[in-house]
Amino acid sequence: MASPNILWAVSIKSVFKVFSEAEHLKQWWGPRGWVLTVCDIDFREGGSWHYCMKCSDPNQGDFYGFESWGKGVYREIVEGEKIVYTDYFSDADGNESEGMPSTLITLTFEEFEGKTKIVNRAVYDSAESLKKVLDMGMEQGFTETWDRLAEHLQAVQ
Numbered sequence: 001m002a003s004p005n006i007l008w009a010v011s012i013k014s015v016f017k018v019f020s021e022a023e024h025l026k027q028w029w030g031p032r033g034w035v036l037t038v039c040d041i042d043f044r045e046g047g048s049w050h051y052c053m054k055c056s057d058p059n060q061g062d063f064y065g066f067e068s069w070g071k072g073v074y075r076e077i078v079e080g081e082k083i084v085y086t087d088y089f090s091d092a093d094g095n096e097s098e099g100m101p102s103t104l105i106t107l108t109f110e111e112f113e114g115k116t117k118i119v120n121r122a123v124y125d126s127a128e129s130l131k132k133v134l135d136m137g138m139e140q141g142f143t144e145t146w147d148r149l150a151e152h153l154q155a156v157q
Contacts, residue, residue: 010153012080012109015116018152019083019107025051028152031144033057037067038092048073049085050094071096072105083107101129 018024022039029036030053038052049072055063069090076084084107089100096102104123109116124130 009115010157012111012116014156015118015153016080016083016109018149018156024152024156025049027155028148029053029145030148031141032148033060033063034068038069043074043077045074045077048094050090052092069097081109101125101132103133 018028020041020043022041025041026036026039029039029051033055034053035056036051037054038050040051041047041049043049051070053068053070055066058064069092071088071090071094072085073088074083074085076082083105085105087103087105089097089102091097101124106119106121106123108119108121110119111117124133
């Protein structure tokens with residue numbers, strides 16, 4: 001699954017920073033109505049990011065109060081250029097959830113016409129894995145996450 005290219009009138013350094021620091025991730029990561037109640041990040045190759053998204057919006061019905069744990073393991077980090085990590089569903093202890101697909105994420109940061117462009121590439125091990133996350137509403141969730149990122153970048157400028 002590949003997202004459309006995203007452009008922001010913010011420096012690459014600033015955009016890269018909001019992906020690498022917990023204080024920023026807590027402000028924008030996740031779909032609308034969800035908050036990061038846990039955000040432990042060791043931003044280095046071989047390090048990990050363990051987080052919990054919790055639904056804080058009572059209008060989301062059965063999802064209200066639901067927790068979704070995740071863990072990213074960083075494979076490659078090139079300051080201001082690229083972040084590559086494997087994203088897993090996990091439990092509160094950071095153990096990978098069996099039966100849930102993992103995603104190889106590659107984020108590239110480029111300057112384009114005076115703006116920062118992010119290309120987000122998500123690779124799944126099979127069409128079935130991709131279908132599973134799409135059926136869970138992942139596409140809408142990521143669209144809202146990117147919107148929240150844009151709002152956060154605007155707020156910190």
